[in-house]
Amino acid sequence: MRHVTVTVTAPDLTPDAAYRRICDFGRYPELTDTVRNVVVHPPRADGSTVSEWTVSFRDGLMRWTERDVFHEQELTLSFEQLSGDFETFEGSWRCEAAGGGTLVTFEAAFDLGMPTLAAILDPVAESTLRSNVEWILRGLLGAVTAELAGAAHD
Template identity: 70%
Template sequence: MRHVTVRMTAQGIDPEHAYRRISDFSRYPQLTTTVRAVEVQPPRPDGSVVSEWTVSFRNGLMRWTERDTFSPATLSIAFEQLSGDFETFQGSWACEAHPDGTTVTFRAAFDLGIPTLAEILDPVAESTLRTNIEKILQGLLGTVSPADFVDAVHG
């Protein structure tokens, strides 16, 4: 399984405001061309939601459905794919106070489920995921420079 971590600092944005922006999945397609569509279902009794995603991936599209668990008290979101193009896709978003604003951390673990092509496809998927998250954060928070990003972690 591959692991990706992207961390950036949103200048002049408080953690609660950053969390609200990141939590508003249905707005993602309006803010970045990377996300083509997100359909968010009404909250479940436990407060989690199911969301359906279509995201640009190289010269095509990736689609999946995930369960999202929001934790406003900790300014974090956990997600886990329920079905879709990945074999496994899970991770989290977290917002933490930083002297200059908010540090936003995205973590994900994924497996494309094609072991014979993993050495070729996984690095491409990892790079694309990292680039897509950078674009999403720039669209959501607008005050991001490439130097703020952390490269992927292999696992």
């Protein structure tokens, strides 16, 4: 399984404000051309939501439905694919105070489910995922500074 981490600092936002913006999935298509559509369904009885995503991937589209669990007190949210084009796709977002701003960390693990093509497709998917997250964060949070270039590993 491939793992991706993207960490940025938003110097002008509180952790609460950054978290609220990250949880607003419906705005993501406004922020980057690669996120084509996000449909967020009403909250379930347990407070989680289900969201449906359509994202550009190379010359096509990736689609999936995920369950999103919000941990407002901890300023984190986790997601797990319920169905879609990935074999496995899960991860989290975390916001924490950092020197007058907010440190935002996105972590994900994925498997495209194509072992014979993994050496070719996984690095492309990882790069696309990292780029999309960075563009979304710039759009949501304004000026951000990358803490790490983003890490990826199997």
